[in-house]
Amino acid sequence: MKRRHGKLPVYTLAVVATVAILLFYIEERNKVTRDDPHLMEKLQAATITQRAFEIIKSLRDSLELPIDVINDPNATGLIGDQYTPITYGMGNLTEKLTTLNPNFAAAVVDMFIQAGLKENDIIAVGWSGCYPAINIAVLAACKVLKLHPIIVTSVAASMWGATIPDLTWLDMEATLSEAGIFPYRSVAASIGGKNDVGMGLSPEGRKLILEAIQRNNVRLIEARSLQEAVNERLAIYGDSVKLFVNVGWSPANIGGTETDLRPGLTLRTQMLRLKGTSVAKAIAERGVPIVNLVEFDKLAHKYGLPIAPIPLPPVGEGKLYHKTVYSVPLASVFIVIIIAILLVVVMFDVEHIIRRQ
Numbered sequence: 313m314k315r316r317h318g319k320l321p322v323y324t325l326a327v328v329a330t331v332a333i334l335l336f337y338i339e340e341r342n343k344v345t346r347d348d349p350h351l352m353e354k355l356q357a358a359t360i361t362q363r364a365f366e367i368i369k370s371l372r373d374s375l376e377l378p379i380d381v382i383n384d385p386n387a388t389g390l391i392g393d394q395y396t397p398i399t400y401g402m403g404n405l406t407e408k409l410t411t412l413n414p415n416f417a418a419a420v421v422d423m424f425i426q427a428g429l430k431e432n433d434i435i436a437v438g439w440s441g442c443y444p445a446i447n448i449a450v451l452a453a454c455k456v457l458k459l460h461p462i463i464v465t466s467v468a469a470s471m472w473g474a475t476i477p478d479l480t481w482l483d484m485e486a487t488l489s490e491a492g493i494f495p496y497r498s499v500a501a502s503i504g505g506k507n508d509v510g511m512g513l514s515p516e517g518r519k520l521i522l523e524a525i526q527r528n529n530v531r532l533i534e535a536r537s538l539q540e541a542v543n544e545r546l547a548i549y550g551d552s553v554k555l556f557v558n559v560g561w562s563p564a565n566i567g568g569t570e571t572d573l574r575p576g577l578t579l580r581t582q583m584l585r586l587k588g589t590s591v592a593k594a595i596a597e598r599g600v601p602i603v604n605l606v607e608f609d610k611l612a613h614k615y616g617l618p619i620a621p622i623p624l625p626p627v628g629e630g631k632l633y634h635k636t637v638y639s640v641p642l643a644s645v646f647i648v649i650i651i652a653i654l655l656v657v658v659m660f661d662v663e664h665i666i667r668r669q
């Protein structure tokens with residue numbers, strides 16, 4: 313490099329910038345795609361979920377329950393009616409459509425693995441009829457990872473969920489068990505609604521839910537208050553659970569929509585300061601991890617899943633299965649080159665300052 317007699321020439325800075333951009337371009341061109349370490353488990357869970365969706369659609373066809381292709385554009389049969397006697401609470405149709413992606417099962421597998429679950433671990437599961445597709449995804453993850461879920465269901469569902477009285481979540485669950493897809497069934501069920509005791513539902517709605525619980529031979533939780541509903545669930549789950557999974561906004565499970573529990577996996581649950589009465593609060597005080605499956609737009613963004621996709625993505629698509637990474641050795645070499653160039657430039661600049669002094 314020629315010694316200079318003034319300020320650092322602009323062309324010198326331009327050369328350094330050009331070299332840096334060139335090295336960045338080379339690094340960008342040499343990115344590699346690697347399979348997720350748990351690729352097979354995630355693929356299996358998503359495949360099982362997709363098969364379960366097909367069975368539910370066949371069940372709906374057999375019951376001659378027409379599918380509303382306007383509100384269920386992928387014709388899955390997992391979108392219920394907006395208003396029925398067993399509808400409780402508002403529902404976001406876009407969010408419900410987002411949950412119909414079978415690859416959500418891969419996200420659940422990811423959360424379970426991050427929670428440190430091992431084969432034969434017992435987990436507590438609390439859900440409602442609000443998100444039947446996610447319920448299926450959880451069961452698929454349990455099956456692939458060989459977990460033992462203890463399931464308690466609140467039957468009432470929000471808009472667009474399992475709101476059809478002849479096709480409640482308990483009916484779907486029973487059909488999937490009878491078809492050999494899952495070996496799991498709910499051990500108990502409540503009516504749901506406000507305080508988990510049916511408040512906010514009509515007498516007809518409560519009657520239809522009780523009939524669904526009875527025809528599926530599930531134990532009825534007959535609590536007179538929210539506290540009783542929580543206590544009965546905790547007694548059912550016992551003290552050996554390694555994880556609590558909540559799906560939806562059940563007051564008994566997480567205290568309703570006012571909870572401070574964020575969506576997704578929470579490991580350090582003892583740091584939480586949950587208000588009110590709920591299973592999640594009692595579980596958190598034990599330090600047991602919680603997977604809270606709500607706010608599916610946020611979960612979809614986190615795991616690289618599309619919002620309300622049409623058509624549904626194929627199994628195995630997305631960053632849950634494959635990750636693009638930069639070449640670390642190449643990046644290390646390029647960093648050394650840039651540092652060397654900068655050192656040379658600085659050396660000459662310092663020399664110029666000293667000579668001028």
